[in-house]
Amino acid sequence: MSQFDYLVVGAGFAGAVCAQQLAEEGKSVLVIDKRPHIGGNAYDCKDEHGVIIHPYGPHIFHTNSKKVFEYLSRFTDWRYYEHRVLAVVNGEHYPLPINRTTINRLYGLDLDETGVGAYLDKVREPRDPIRSSEDVVLNSVGPDLCEKFFRGYTRKQWGMDLSELSAGVAARIPTRTNDDDRYFGDSFQFMPAQGYTAMFTRMLAHPNITVRTATALDEIRGHVTWGHMVYSGPIDAFFEHRFGKLPYRSLSFEHQHLPDVQQLQSVGTVNYPNDHAYTRITEFKHLTGQMCEGTSTVREYPQAEGEPYYPIPRADNEALFKRYSELVEQEQSVTFVGRLAEYRYYNMDQVVGAALTTVKKLKNK
Ligand code: FAD
Ligand code: UDP
Numbered sequence: 001m002s003q004f005d006y007l008v009v010g011a012g013f014a015g016a017v018c019a020q021q022l023a024e025e026g027k028s029v030l031v032i033d034k035r036p037h038i039g040g041n042a043y044d045c046k047d048e049h050g051v052i053i054h055p056y057g058p059h060i061f062h063t064n065s066k067k068v069f070e071y072l073s074r075f076t077d078w079r080y081y082e083h084r085v086l087a088v089v090n091g092e093h094y095p096l097p098i099n100r101t102t103i104n105r106l107y108g109l110d111l112d113e114t115g116v117g118a119y120l121d122k123v124r125e126p127r128d129p130i131r132s133s134e135d136v137v138l139n140s141v142g143p144d145l146c147e148k149f150f151r152g153y154t155r156k157q158w159g160m161d162l163s164e165l166s167a168g169v170a171a172r173i174p175t176r177t178n179d180d181d182r183y184f185g186d187s188f189q190f191m192p193a194q195g196y197t198a199m200f201t202r203m204l205a206h207p208n209i210t211v212r213t214a215t216a217l218d219e220i221r222g223h224v225t226w227g228h229m230v231y232s233g234p235i236d237a238f239f240e241h242r243f244g245k246l247p248y249r250s251l252s253f254e255h256q257h258l259p260d261v262q263q264l265q266s267v268g269t270v271n272y273p274n275d276h277a278y279t280r281i282t283e284f285k286h287l288t289g290q291m292c293e294g295t296s297t298v299r300e301y302p303q304a305e306g307e308p309y310y311p312i313p314r315a316d317n318e319a320l321f322k323r324y325s326e327l328v329e330q331e332q333s334v335t336f337v338g339r340l341a342e343y344r345y346y347n348m349d350q351v352v353g354a355a356l357t358t359v360k361k362l363k364n365k
Pocket of ligand 2: 087096149150151153154157169170172173271272273
């Protein structure tokens with residue numbers, strides 16, 4: 001029977017960072033993933049037409065953490081990329097996050113920055129305290145912009161109303177009074193120059209790391225031994241749903257290749273808050289900078305069942321997660337880290353940050 005110091009379940013950001021850090025400390029690490037590849041949801045590859053795509057939906061790297069950026073820079077070069085999004089409202093394309101251009105074009109105005117600030121002050125519905133995502137949106141932009149840009153999209157994405165979701169969900173989208181039309185405001189906005197999979201390959205290339213893909217945790221129990229486990233899958237599945245299922249939101253991805261189109265959209269992503277069953281269409285060439293014939297896109301259709309992609313931030317789900325995390329405290333031989341294991345709506349950089357902190361504690365044990 002093979003023996004390892006650590007078993008890492010999941011080869012996404014959480015698992016790869018932990019494995020890399022432990023291997024560097026001289027530990028032997030087995031990384032498994034039930035999928036046939038590394039990278040978790042950030043995995044990228046070429047489609048059958050040679051266009052680089054993200055099979056699990058568009059992944060754009062952005063962070064304010066110099067530490068995270070410098071850490072990942074050990075495993076990749078970067079390509080400068082600032083993501084831009086347009087939202088279609090009544091057949092017209094408007095910049096999102098809402099900015100000066102959005103307001104002026106939507107309402108036929110010609111306001112300067114101060115004017116837009118005053119306009120928003122007039123239309124906003126001040127809320128205190130701010131508890132739900134509805135509070136966030138009404139408090140910043142008022143009811144008309146809420147209905148046009150947020151309520152329908154949120155209903156599609158989560159299968160519930162803005163008022164039923166924690167404030168943090170809508171708070172991801174800022175409101176601007178200037179002309180800044182970038183989706184993210186972070187100080188580091190780059191894509192891995194050779195892609196995410198290449199970056200993960202380098203992270204896991206350490207001689208102390210063994211990688212087995214297409215291998216689920218249940219399949220290796222009894223065949224391998226380990227001293228400590230790092231688990232990055234869904235926390236409720238680990239405990240066999242003892243307290244009931246934690247809700248995760250799923251998606252189905254519709255990939256399309258257009259051989260005769262060089263560029264379908266003027267920006268990387270177009271959102272459809274009020275039309276269609278999908279939330280958004282992303283055209284990958286914008287994200288990757290690839291120069292090639294034809295173009296490939298993905299439409300995201302939210303759904304309740306299927307692969308768990310998003311924790312659903314709500315007080316009752318948080319309470320159920322807390323019950324599972326009490327079990328975690330008793331589980332001395334397992335460490336839980338990542339978006340599914342911590343039930344946190346983490347971006348990639350936040351997972352890297354969380355994994356670096358977690359593994360540091362592990363190393364000090
Ligand atoms: P995951 O990437 O989910 O990895 C967990 C891995 O564990 C999976 O590969 C799974 O197969 C494996 N696993 C689970 N259970 C088992 C088991 N029992 N046995 C073996 N293996 C198992 N973040 C950004 O920063 N920017 C973006 O633009 C962005 N876009 C996104 C778009 C979509 C559609 C989605 C769903 C997420 C997006 N994210 C984005 C978030 C990003 O995907 C996550 O923050 C990050 O990938 C989470 O890493 P992780 O390692 O925690 O989890
Ligand atoms: N959102 C919205 N309209 C949009 C874009 C976003 O209402 O056009 C809301 C929606 O609730 C969404 C949340 O803001 O789930 C966060 O959006 P983000 O683009 O960050 O979601 P992700 O990329 O994680 O799916």
